[in-house]
Structures are given as C-alpha cells and as structure tokens.
Amino acid sequence: MILCFGEILLRLAPDERSEWLAKNALDVYAGGAEMNVAAALAQWRVPVSYCTAVPRNFLSAQLIKKIEEQNIDTSTIVYTGNKIGLYYLLKGTEIQHAEVIYDRNGSSFSELKPCMIDWDKALNGIRWFHFSAITPALSENIAAVCKEALQVCVKKNIFISVDLNHRAKLWQYGKQANEIMPELVQYCDVIMGNIWSAETMLNIKVPENIHAINTKENYVAQAKKTSEEIARRFTKCKIVANTFRFDKTGIEYYATIFSNNNFYISSTYKTDAVIDKVGSGDCFMAGLIYGIYNHLPFQQIINFATAAAFQKLFIKGDCTNKTVEEVKSFIQHYE
Secondary structure (H helix, E strand, C coil): CEEEECCCEEEEECCCCCHHHHHCCCEEEEECHHHHHHHHHHHCCCCEEEECEECCCHHHHHHHHHHHHCCCECCCCEECCCCCEEEECCCCCCCCHHHCEEECCCCCCCCCCCCCCCHHHHCCCCCEEEEECCCCCCCHHHHHHHHHHHHHHHHCCCEEEEECCCCHHHCCCCCCHHHHHHHHHCCCCEEEECHHHHHHHHCCCCCCCHHHCCCHHHHHHHHHHHHHHHHHHCCCCCEEEEEEEECCCCEEEEEEEEECCEEEECCCEEECCCCCCCCHHHHHHHHHHHHHHCCCCHHHHHHHHHHHHHHHCCCCCCCCCCCHHHHHHHHHHCC
C-alpha cells in the first residue's frame, strides 16, 4: 500500500465578477497536493492510504466519509486541533498560483509536532511513502515531522517519493526551501519537479538565458543535466522526473524521466483553453507512482503520467476522474 502524507485543504473559488456574493454561493473543492495524488491512485485501483490531521467535528467527518468513498484508507488520520486549512483561488483559466490566498495558520495539520504521529505504526504494511515540498513549507515543526517519517521509512525499507512543488508564499518561518529540502530529499527514491524548482529548492542551477532558445530540445537537454546532477548529489535517488507547462499562448505540456542513465521524453500536448489548472501536477505525480508501482517500462510511465496530467486540465475540481483505460485511450487517439 502507498501512504500519502499532507494537509487536506478546502479550496474556496470565488468568481472574478463577485457573482458569488449576489448568489450567496461559493464553489468549494476538497483537495491538497497529497490528497489529490491519493485520489488518482485510488481511481487507478492502486491500494492507497492518506495521513493528515483534522479536528474532530462534523466537517472532518463529512470529508473523511468522502475520502473513504473513494476507496482510500483513512486509518492513519490524526485527530487534533480545531481547524481545517483553507485557501482561496479565483475561478478562471488564466489565474495563476500567485493569486492564491492561504488560510492555513493554526490548522490541525500545521500544528503537528514531532512524536505526535506513531510512524512505526502508521507505516506498518506500507510499501511506498509520498509527500510534497508544500508540507515542510508550513513550519519548522512540520519539516521535522517529515524528517521523522522519512527516517522510519528508511529503516523499514519503504520506497519514498517527493514532489518539489514550490509555493513561495508558504515559506514564511525564517527558513528558505533550499535550507530544508536537501535534507529531506536525501531520503527519496523518486524526485519529481521541474528544472526551476530544482534550482530553487536543491541549488541546481539553470542557465539565466535558458529562454533565449525557446525550444523543447533546449529545455529537455537542461532537464537531463538537472536530473543527472540530482542523481549525483542524492545517491539514494533512482528516478527523476521533470515537467514543463508553458501557459503564455495556450498551454504546451510535456515531461521527462531519468533513471539509471537512461532518459525518456513524452509527447507534447497543446491546448488553447482549459477548465481547471489546479491538480494537474499532482495528477502527473500520481501517474508516475502508478507506472513505477506497476513496473511499467519507463517510456510508458512518462507517457501515462503526462497524458493524465494534461487531461486533468479539462476536469473541474482538484482531482482527476479519468480511469486508466481512458488515459490510455487518450494517448492512442491524441493528435
């Protein structure tokens, strides 16, 4: 079973024209990076558990019921504190993460401290542990909780993956991402991100003039260099994946994967319009885990993860609803 560890969040999505005020109706989506990964894996029939922290109240009960209905194990969820984390993001295809407003301070998850979770018990029967860089961004205590979990994983020989998703607004406790993440990444077997997050979090430089040659060939060449350097610095790492999503004139999406000195590149997907950008990176991460977990060839892994992530752009909400068969059919018929 795979265990995903992170904060469950409620995304409140007001519209740009403030119509929600007149209608007294606000769209709300339950998600969070690791929850989105867990939901996709469950959709793809991979046994998965989700560990988070929530208060003991009716709202938590409703959320947990919804999670369990997706065939996600919730036995490791911790009940503590008084608040579920929130964030606000305007509806609209052109809205960027820079527009996000976080309300996560004082949440049950953000107040976790070392020794509050019995990791030896929580990781019993687990083969794979997944977390994202969003989690240690919340506080120094949460970063310590992540390290605590990772050290137990190593003792139990549990495979570890990390998504290097960078949210600059969250790193507000006196430490920068590049001071915290290398210490956590050293435990990881699979590292997913992009060349710029690797620069920000792992101090692996990207040429300042990289955009001067605005071609896929140039970007994937840098992805190969970045992947090789990650593998050199973090010797436990077996697999590195990098995604590219350019949003300026429509969306162009592709990705790479590197393992054992072999490098694989996905097809390029393009679209002029999307429905919801939230969760596409999480869907890619889930696709990566799905492929590795099922021992697929690496070219198939990168093809599946990229196609699944691209499809998520046309799905309202935080999580994918596509089956494995639908993703594979999309790959076959995309032109």
